[in-house]
């Protein structure tokens with residue numbers, strides 16, 4: 001297991017030896033440990049049932065670990081909740097879309113923590129809601145009932161709620177499921193801006209192909225943390241085989257002409273979204289489409 005290094009600058013997220021056993025006796029997490037510093041987009045990756053939601057719930061204080069600790073800025077979860085440091089963008093399936101609330105109401109919920117018990121919005125609350133809705137381009141939809149939106153619009157509304165709350169650690173559950181490419185790009189742009197402002201963006205995702213494109217770091221789990229760190233170090237063919245076993249399609253081309261002409265072996269793993277291409281050493285050949293095109297250009301120049 002990696003040694004956990006902590007820094008004083010915030011926000012930081014430290015999960016140390018966390019174990020969760022549900023009341024029915026099922027152990028969902030065992031000794032999970034990792035640490036993230038401010039200003040990062042980190043993917044949480046693992047098969048169905050590997051404990052991703054359980055880990056998120058532990059960070060949000062919904063589930064109490066049987067052992068171990070979660071700390072944000074060195075503070076225990078109870079204190080973190082009081083300071084509203086963690087914001088959550090749920091999976092679509094976890095929301096009751098028939099609930100009779102408007103887009104404006106949902107985003108205002110992000111301000112509840114900052115209000116007194118009567119929950120009467122002040123000017124500052126209304127301004128934050130307006131700013132947040134404009135930032136995700138959903139201002140024109142503010143009076144719509146939440147159930148009357150498309151999948152991508154719903155995601156943006158919940159992202160606006162997280163912005164209105166002002167959370168410094170933002171947990172997103174499957175943010176790209178059911179959204180089109182344009183919405184995916186606008187969400188990604190916003191997440192990058194939040195990273196620049198120092199937030200920790202922690203994204204649970206099944207879409208492995210998108211991870212190298214926009215995540216600096218990865219936490220790989222299967223009921224415990226298998227590995228964590230920079231994407232290029234963690235997203236190796238060996239680690240993904242360990243985490244996903246037979247759940248990924250895998251192809252090997254011994255005499256590949258896919259991306260170079262020197263006949264090196266190329267290994268491709270895919271979750272049927274976007275393929276990941278690994279070189280001979282098991283490391284990713286490129287991190288995003290731009291780099292892939294650059295690689296192709298260089299190789300074709302070399303062989304001219």
Ligand SMILES: Nc1ncnc2c1ncn2[C@@H]1O[C@H](COP(=O)(O)OP(=O)(O)OP(=O)(O)O)[C@@H](O)[C@H]1O
Nearest residue numbers: 022023024026028047048049050051052053054055
């Ligand atoms: N409330 C609960 N009581 C008992 N067992 C639970 C409970 N919630 C989750 N589990 C079990 O704990 C394990 C981890 O579940 P969890 O929802 O954290 O996985 P996940 O990685 O988020 O899965 P998915 O990718 O399918 O969303 C699963 O085996 C699940 O059945």
